[in-house]
Amino acid sequence: MITIHHLQKSFGKNHVLKGVDLAFDKPGITAVLGPNGSGKTTLIKSILGMVLPDDGNIEVAGKSVRNRWEYRKQIAYLPQIARFPDNLTVKELLSMIKDLRGKAASDQHLIDLFELTPFLGSRLSNLSGGTRQKVNLVLTFMYDCPIIILDEPTAGLDPISMVRLKELIENQRAAGKTILVTTHVMSLVEELAEEVVYLLEGKIHFRGSLKVLKETYGESSVERAIASLLEQQKNTPAFSSNGQPAFVTA
């Protein structure tokens, strides 16, 4: 579904992505992990066309995304920070997005799921962080898109909503969707993801299944495996002299 070739991006002197090659061709959930500032959000925004790559190419469903917009019909995106126009109510925002996308949406069951009915008439500026995130989730999941990209989906959610979100993501997986998730919550990765992509300093440091990740580092949980990955990286250079990632298993 998504193919990324040698993606490069700098912001001024800050070289964020240093030649990322990735392909997400099977349905399922991939967790994109990495420390702060490793380029996760830049990678995701590049796929969405919000950040324009300096070099390299991104293809969605076999077509390059450069200067195109129709392909975004196939992507549901949950932004990291839920920021909305302040002077709109939740209801107005939902109907506006529905109007702009011009496609039938199934938002009612999501509104019920996240118990948002009492907030429909409130202005977005008056909502708490968690409630905004729920609105954000409704906006993301109300369309039936083959690709779903979630940037920190659990931010600010209470345990009940967290459980419901996990169920929601599970259902989407069962429906055969390609799902990318970035998160710092390792338990979420352990519960949901089939595969992990670990970004470090703008390159892919590790890619493989959860099992391989744990085996490679001889640890019992993802959290520990990632911790020892980071420890190792401190002691040894992350990349061999030919620029290839140190640990990649397909």
Add this chain to the structure above:
Amino acid sequence: MLKILKYSFYDLIRSRWTYIYCGFYLLFTLSLLWLSSDLSKVVISLMNVVLLLCPLIATMFGVMYYYNSREFTELLLAQPIRRTSIFFGQYLGVAGSLSASWLIGTGIPFILYGVFGSAQAGNFFTLMLVGVALSFIFSGLAFLIALNNENRIKGFGLAILVWLFFAVIYDGLLLLSLAWFSEYPLEKFSLTASMLNPIDLSRILILLKLDISALMGFTGAVFRKFLGTGFGMSVSLIVLTLWIILPTLGIRRVSLRKDF
């Protein structure tokens, strides 16, 4: 694009600043009409205010709207919408609502006064047109500046500086250079110089239409002498249109290259 335009326009129409702006023109025009029965004098008084106020308000609204709707813009960028549609829609929403305030605020008193039956109808239309053109030009420039500057304060400062330059500094510089180089033939220079300033150009357009030599100043007189009233007006109209098109092209160019 039309949908974005619709939402931006509604958003601004609901803002009280739009009403204050419209109300100001309404009161100002009404009081001018009440104080003076000579319509052409009212047109000139209004012109003097509009040449400064329309660009200033358009600049401020343009910059403020861009920065205030950043969240909305980011939300839209992830949707299946063309980038240029988002920014053109927002720009046209700002320029459109400003023009609507101007047209309603000054138009209604004039129409109630019976401008259509009088000999001043043409002058009135020219004034209306200039107000709309200036709103479009300066909100376009403001959008372009805001798009180029992530830092709000810098963007705001630059936009106000651009207004100050065209509204005040430019005339001073022109006057100084005319005084310094008074031994040289300056007609072509001043002709070009006034075309490079949309505010000067608007002034000349109105004064050519009103045909009042005493108010034209050097540049206006040169315009009439070299180009004649009819041709001079067409030229200034064309250049004003160019002044609208150029910032629009700039917005397109920057919006296609920018990272969000």
